[in-house]
Amino acid sequence: MRAVLYLNQFFGQIGAEDKADLEPLVKNGSVGPGNLFRELFGAQVEIAATVICGDNYFAEHIDEATEKVLSMIADYAPDLVLAGPAFNAGRYGMACGAVCEAVAKHQGIPAVTGMFPENPGVESFRKTVYIVKTKATTVGMREAAEKMCRLVLKLARKEPVGLPEEEGYLPRGLRRNYFAAENGASRAITMLLRKMKGETFTTEYPMPVFDRVAPLPPVERMSKATLALVTSGGIVPKGNPDRIESSSATRYGKYDISALQRLSPEFYETAHGGYDPTYANEDPNRVMPLDAARDMEREGKIGRLHPYYYATVGNGTSVARAGQFAGEIAKDLIISDVRAVIITST
Amino acid sequence: MMMKYELGHIPIEEIAWGQKTSVEGTLLQINREKLLEKTRGDDSRITSVRADIAKPGESVRIIPVKDVIEPRVKIDGKGGVFPGLISGVDTVGEGRTHVLKGCAVVTAGQIVGFQEGIIDMSGPGARYSTFSKLLNIVVCIDVKNGIAHHEHEEAIRLAGLRAAAYLGEVGRSATPAHLERFEMRPPFRSKGDDLPGIVYLYMLLSQGLLHDSYLYGQDMKNLLPTLIMPTEVMDGAIVSGNCVSACDKNTTYHHQNNPVIRELLNRDGIDLHFLGTVVTNCNVTLKDKTRSARYAVKLVHMLGADGAVITKEGFGNPDADTMMYCARLEEKGIRTVIISDEFAGVDGASQSLADTTPQADAVVSTGNANEPIALPHMDKVIGDIRVIEKMAGGQAGSLSQKGITVELQTIMGATNELGFEFLTARDE
Amino acid sequence: MAKEIEKAGIPTVHICTVVPISKTVGANRIVPAIAIPHPLGNPAKSEDEEKQLRRSLLDKALRALETKIEEQTVF
Numbered sequence: 001m002r003a004v005l006y007l008n009q010f011f012g013q014i015g016a017e018d019k020a021d022l023e024p025l026v027k028n029g030s031v032g033p034g035n036l037f038r039e040l041f042g043a044q045v046e047i048a049a050t051v052i053c054g055d056n057y058f059a060e061h062i063d064e065a066t067e068k069v070l071s072m073i074a075d076y077a078p079d080l081v082l083a084g085p086a087f088n089a090g091r092y093g094m095a096c097g098a099v100c101e102a103v104a105k106h107q108g109i110p111a112v113t114g115m116f117p118e119n120p121g122v123e124s125f126r127k128t129v130y131i132v133k134t135k136a137t138t139v140g141m142r143e144a145a146e147k148m149c150r151l152v153l154k155l156a157r158k159e160p161v162g163l164p165e166e167e168g169y170l171p172r173g174l175r176r177n178y179f180a181a182e183n184g185a186s187r188a189i190t191m192l193l194r195k196m197k198g199e200t201f202t203t204e205y206p207m208p209v210f211d212r213v214a215p216l217p218p219v220e221r222m223s224k225a226t227l228a229l230v231t232s233g234g235i236v237p238k239g240n241p242d243r244i245e246s247s248s249a250t251r252y253g254k255y256d257i258s259a260l261q262r263l264s265p266e267f268y269e270t271a272h273g274g275y276d277p278t279y280a281n282e283d284p285n286r287v288m289p290l291d292a293a294r295d296m297e298r299e300g301k302i303g304r305l306h307p308y309y310y311a312t313v314g315n316g317t318s319v320a321r322a323g324q325f326a327g328e329i330a331k332d333l334i335i336s337d338v339r340a341v342i343i344t345s346t
Numbered sequence: 347m348m349m350k351y352e353l354g355h356i357p358i359e360e361i362a363w364g365q366k367t368s369v370e371g372t373l374l375q376i377n378r379e380k381l382l383e384k385t386r387g388d389d390s391r392i393t394s395v396r397a398d399i400a401k402p403g404e405s406v407r408i409i410p411v412k413d414v415i416e417p418r419v420k421i422d423g424k425g426g427v428f429p430g431l432i433s434g435v436d437t438v439g440e441g442r443t444h445v446l447k448g449c450a451v452v453t454a455g456q457i458v459g460f461q462e463g464i465i466d467m468s469g470p471g472a473r474y475s476t477f478s479k480l481l482n483i484v485v486c487i488d489v490k491n492g493i494a495h496h497e498h499e500e501a502i503r504l505a506g507l508r509a510a511a512y513l514g515e516v517g518r519s520a521t522p523a524h525l526e527r528f529e530m531r532p533p534f535r536s537k538g539d540d541l542p543g544i545v546y547l548y549m550l551l552s553q554g555l556l557h558d559s560y561l562y563g564q565d566m567k568n569l570l571p572t573l574i575m576p577t578e579v580m581d582g583a584i585v586s587g588n589c590v591s592a593c594d595k596n597t598t599y600h601h602q603n604n605p606v607i608r609e610l611l612n613r614d615g616i617d618l619h620f621l622g623t624v625v626t627n628c629n630v631t632l633k634d635k636t637r638s639a640r641y642a643v644k645l646v647h648m649l650g651a652d653g654a655v656i657t658k659e660g661f662g663n664p665d666a667d668t669m670m671y672c673a674r675l676e677e678k679g680i681r682t683v684i685i686s687d688e689f690a691g692v693d694g695a696s697q698s699l700a701d702t703t704p705q706a707d708a709v710v711s712t713g714n715a716n717e718p719i720a721l722p723h724m725d726k727v728i729g730d731i732r733v734i735e736k737m738a739g740g741q742a743g744s745l746s747q748k749g750i751t752v753e754l755q756t757i758m759g760a761t762n763e764l765g766f767e768f769l770t771a772r773d774e
Numbered sequence: 775m776a777k778e779i780e781k782a783g784i785p786t787v788h789i790c791t792v793v794p795i796s797k798t799v800g801a802n803r804i805v806p807a808i809a810i811p812h813p814l815g816n817p818a819k820s821e822d823e824e825k826q827l828r829r830s831l832l833d834k835a836l837r838a839l840e841t842k843i844e845e846q847t848v849f
Contacts (some may be wrong), residue, residue: 322778
């Protein structure tokens with residue numbers, strides 16, 4: 001197998017901070033920590049080349065630098081890529097993360113880096129990149145290199161990858177199913193008794209911290225603004241033309257209501273599988289309030305109602321997916337100069 | 347006063363159609379015509395009933411499944427199985443009940459809602475469901491065209507219970523291979539007991555059509571939280587009317603065999619004291635949710651609990667109820683554990699629950715229901731495979747030549763939130 | 775979804791039944807709705823009363839959009 005290594009100017013033995021503006025360059029064979037990787041890989045892997053880039057150059061030209069590094073790597077058609085380890089060097093960590101993410105995404109080959117858990121590169125890339133946990137400084141070089149080699153080889157050989165603590169990588173925050181030794185009820189009671197006795201226990205799902213967005217300033221005059229309606233209650237034209245799933249939706253729909261005064265039960269229904277559909281099917285305005293919104297438009301309470309409404313099914317649909325829909329819908333709304341949005345949920 | 351209950355296990359290891367419905371050794375023979383007749387009962391809404399047998403290891407897929415029910419019969423003590431629905435409203439949970447262990451009645455047929463599930467009798471899907479390991483008597487029930495949804499649901503629900511009661515009846519004269527004995531003390535704890543006192547908080551979905559549960563035939567959404575003896579649950583006092591996602595709806599079978607109740611009974615007097623079970627609902631308005639949460643927490647507190655196990659049904663808005671129970675109990679100094687499944691997205695990268703609270707620091711995960719699974723083609727389908735695209739966890743294109751790719755949520759009981767299965771999830 | 779649309783710069787109000795969920799997922803302007811299967815309706819009322827009820831929720835939503843807030847607010 002063939003590997004390419006990514007290093008910064010320091011580990012690439014070009015120079016210290018004074019060379020941090022270095023543009024990406026490539027050297028044949030291994031440099032710096034590459035010699036250690038070569039030793040650990042033995043005959044299994046040949047280190048074909050080392051790509052080196054200055055930390056500042058990368059940080060200031062992320063897209064451009066990533067692209068250049070990627071194409072240099074691609075020239076060698078490697079089977080795997082290693083970056084760093086970056087220890088607690090922040091800019092270097094960000095660069096290693098970006099390179100590994102791009103390699104995995106665009107070249108479909110395994111890429112592994114190593115960082116100290118507090119490196120900002122961890123927060124940015126842990127979900128998409130295998131990051132081996134390292135010490136803060138080069139004291140941990142050999143240990144880190146050993147773990148990186150072992151992990152990248154497993155990935156390259158498509159062998160099953162074990163738990164984060166077994167393999168030494170930082171948890172990526174991806175939930176994966178497996179079968180436990182006892183059923184859930186029995187685990188629950190054991191956990192509860194430990195908790196009550198004040199003994200240590202490990203929750204199987206640590207509560208996530210949802211991020212927040214600062215509230216936007218208010219709309220100055222709704223009577224002049226275009227308002228759009230969005231619903232996660234699954235109200236769609238009858239027959240569900242976009243085939244939005246009843247649960248775990250992968251789609252949303254955009255529907256023209258410019259000629260309508262209300263949503264008639266003859267032509268609209270709910271595709272949502274998570275609630276009793278009787279009332280929404282009797283009168284879809286109970287979920288998507290077009291009739292009342294039209295009245296407000298007529299009375300001049302709002303400037304104008306956007307000629308389309310957007311609908312998806314919020315049932316079991318992941319927060320990430322819903323966020324993606326909302327991002328796409330928002331782009332569409334901005335083009336149409338929509339100034340305010342009402343979302344209705346069931 | 348001590349109440350006594352015995353559960354006699356009659357193991358069933360083989361099942362066949364025959365002349366007479368009977369148990370001989372571990373063979374259950376069923377007269378198919380009689381079963382069809384009993385299933386149909388005198389319900390004029392039902393137009394036809396078909397019956398099939400599905401055994402573990404066979405290349406069989408049952409779809410869409412509505413409910414799974416264990417055949418039981420009351421031998422001694424007041425009342426009958428599934429009280430308030432197909433028996434009177436006498437209080438059950440005392441005396442003796444016989445159970446045909448290892449088999450189940452599965453109701454299938456025309457789809458009621460979006461969310462009935464799959465049972466595969468072999469292949470990768472079979473690993474995820476207890477029901478794949480049972481000898482299943484599948485009754486496919488068709489109803490009159492144009493019938494209202496809630497009538498349709500009720501007709502199928504009651505027909506399934508009648509089928510299970512009919513089969514359970516053969517256990518009346520059989521000698522159990524194994525007899526479990528339970529003794530029920532009054533719930534209030536005796537002085538000087540230094541084992542930790544645990545109350546089970548049993549939340550049932552009650553959100554209207556296709557999302558309802560029944561206690562003695564009473565729709566749970568109209569009840570305030572109340573107390574129930576564990577053995578009442580074993581006699582079928584709680585029945586599922588749910589068509590929520592197959593993976594985490596509690597079927598009637600799950601209720602009859604509630605694993606939390608089992609485990610608490612097994613450990614009662616050993617390392618804990620099982621103080622009682624509070625059944626509560628999960629309604630559709632914030633006011634109803636809050637009222638039930640406050641009231642149920644009061645009952646748990648009144649029972650003198652030091653700790654509580656909270657189980658869930660469904661996902662999404664029930665997450666909010668669960669967090670309310672948890673936060674309130676913890677505020678009262680009652681330590682909690684929650685059993686919940688996760689909806690972390692197909693890639694496992696999303697937040698798993700719709701609502702959270704910092705007090706929920708002890709959670710048992712029963713797996714990510716969004717995780718995709720490829721189910722191979724099966725030689726025989728009982729029911730109708732075409733419904734797959736409409737089912738929760740299925741999507742357009744689910745159906746391909748080779749088989750189907752679906753989310754785990756389509757598999758009956760795969761991520762059951764009573765903690766029935768062994769599946770869990772972890773961060774990788 | 776409310777959070778993402780606000781991120782894109784358009785003020786958004788979330789009308790929903792289960793307010794705690796809306797708070798958890800980070801909507802800033804929240805208007806409580808009636809019930810999960812009919813958030814902006816009530817089948818027990820007459821058609822006219824029901825429409826008025828719906829209208830009153832939308833009026834409240836407009837007020838929310840026109841109100842300056844510093845943190846998550848339930849109207």
